[in-house]
Amino acid sequence: xxxxxxxxxxxxxxxxxxxxxxxxxxxxxxxxxxxxxxxxxxxxxxxxxxxxxxxxxxxxxxxxxxxxxxxxxxxxxxxxxxxxxxxxxxxxxxxxxxxxxxxxxxxxxxxxxxxxxxxxxxxxxxxxxxxxxxxxxxxxxxxxxxxxxxxxxxxxxxxxxxxxxxxxxxxxxxxxxxxxxxxxxxx
Amino acid sequence: xxxxxxxxxxxxxxxxxxxxxxxxxxxxxxxxxxxxxxxxxxxxxxxxxxxxxxxxxxxxxxxxxxxxxxxxxxxxxxxxxxxxxxxxxxxxxxxxxxxxxxxxxxxxxxxxxxxxxxxxxxxxxxxxxxxxxxxxxxxxxxxxxxxxxxxxxxxxxxxxxxxxxxxxxxxxxxxxxxxxxxxxxxx
Ligand SMILES: [Zn+2]
Numbered sequence: 085x086x087x088x089x090x091x092x093x094x095x096x097x098x099x100x101x102x103x104x105x106x107x108x109x110x111x112x113x114x115x116x117x118x119x120x121x122x123x124x125x126x127x128x129x130x131x132x133x134x135x136x137x138x139x140x141x142x143x144x145x146x147x148x149x150x151x152x153x154x155x156x157x158x159x160x161x162x163x164x165x166x167x168x169x170x171x172x173x174x175x176x177x178x179x180x181x182x183x184x185x186x187x188x189x190x191x192x193x194x195x196x197x198x199x200x201x202x203x204x205x206x207x208x209x210x211x212x213x214x215x216x217x218x219x220x221x222x223x224x225x226x227x228x229x230x231x232x233x234x235x236x237x238x239x240x241x242x243x244x245x246x247x248x249x250x251x252x253x254x255x256x257x258x259x260x261x262x263x264x265x266x267x268x269x270x271x
Numbered sequence: 272x273x274x275x276x277x278x279x280x281x282x283x284x285x286x287x288x289x290x291x292x293x294x295x296x297x298x299x300x301x302x303x304x305x306x307x308x309x310x311x312x313x314x315x316x317x318x319x320x321x322x323x324x325x326x327x328x329x330x331x332x333x334x335x336x337x338x339x340x341x342x343x344x345x346x347x348x349x350x351x352x353x354x355x356x357x358x359x360x361x362x363x364x365x366x367x368x369x370x371x372x373x374x375x376x377x378x379x380x381x382x383x384x385x386x387x388x389x390x391x392x393x394x395x396x397x398x399x400x401x402x403x404x405x406x407x408x409x410x411x412x413x414x415x416x417x418x419x420x421x422x423x424x425x426x427x428x429x430x431x432x433x434x435x436x437x438x439x440x441x442x443x444x445x446x447x448x449x450x451x452x453x454x455x456x457x458x
Contacts, residue, residue: 091443091446092439092442092443092446094446095442095445095446095449122453123446123449123453125453126449126452126453126456127421127449129398129399129401129402129452129456130402130406130417130421130452131421132398132399132402133399133402133403134318134421134422136399138313138314138317138318139317139323141313141323141327145327146306146309146310149305149309149313149327149330149331150302150305150306150309152327152331153305153309153331153334153335153338154302154305156331156334156335157301157334157335157338
């Protein structure tokens with residue numbers, strides 16, 4: 085008497101792919117036949133359901149489905165495009181910020197920075213919380229796109245640093261540029 | 272050229288030519304692809320969820336996925352095979368999270384009801400409903416394996432490729448699923 089069928093071989097027996105030697109064992113072994121018969125009972129139950137026809141949907145369904153699919157792909161394409169435009173606008177704004185900052189840095193003399201006292205520095209830091217930074221913060225907070233958030237989040241510290249180097253009028257100029265770019269981008 | 276003329280011309284194209292036309296920018300070629308394959312895709316989806324509403328949603332998702340993925344379609348397999356694969360992946364992803372809402376089976380819908388009395392049909396309908404309830408209780412991977420092997424008639428090799436892992440593991444999964452179903456249907 086050879087060994088009983090393994091689980092794998094019992095499945096093969098159920099599916100009719102067991103090899104000849106193991107098939108011979110199955111023929112002689114009541115225990116293995118019973119195991120395979122149990123599997124077949126479950127399989128037959130599954131087949132009762134699997135052979136049930138898929139019910140035909142209402143006749144109008146196919147036309148409606150085509151419209152639904154068309155709307156879905158067009159909406160997604162539009163959403164991607166709007167997202168891409170918004171992101172490009174922010175990128176353009178960031179590029180402008182760099183231009184303004186580098187221009188602002190050229191206008192300052194290193195000596196002026198050195199002579200700023202600790203007290204003045206504190207005042208300068210508090211002054212950053214003006215309309216320009218508030219505006220930038222509001223814009224960032226209003227962004228719903230996670231990906232854009234992730235891209236911009238590491239840059240917010242850099243924004244703070246960059247804004248710190250701007251005068252009040254430069255910050256206002258930047259805010260106006262950013263506002264104009266975003267307004268144009270969302271149209 | 273009128274819209275109806277374009278549609279008529281596209282309908283004459285085979286699947287591969289339709290895909291090429293779509294990738295080249297002919298958006299209406301995609302509508303023709305949807306019209307041609309929506310019934311087959313719907314039937315695949317219905318097998319996973321056994322109700323019209325979810326099957327319709329899944330079918331829409333499949334074509335949205337196809338819209339984005341068709342550019343990568345190389346024509347190595349038939350479009351119908353590729354769409355079947357997309358449908359299976361969408362259904363597995365969606366149904367892994369939500370257990371299927373099971374509609375009561377209409378026994379009169381059975382595909383093979385030759386010489387069967389009313390009692391037999393009802394009994395078989397109840398049995399199929401029991402089977403579906405049992406399948407819904409299986410662990411996700413076993414349930415997926417049963418759906419693919421029994422309802423989509425995929426080979427163990429194809430199942431291993433879709434679900435990941437070896438053919439042996441796919442067969443073991445299916446074997447354990449049958450064992451679990453047996454216990455559930457007996458209790
Ligand atoms: Zn044996």
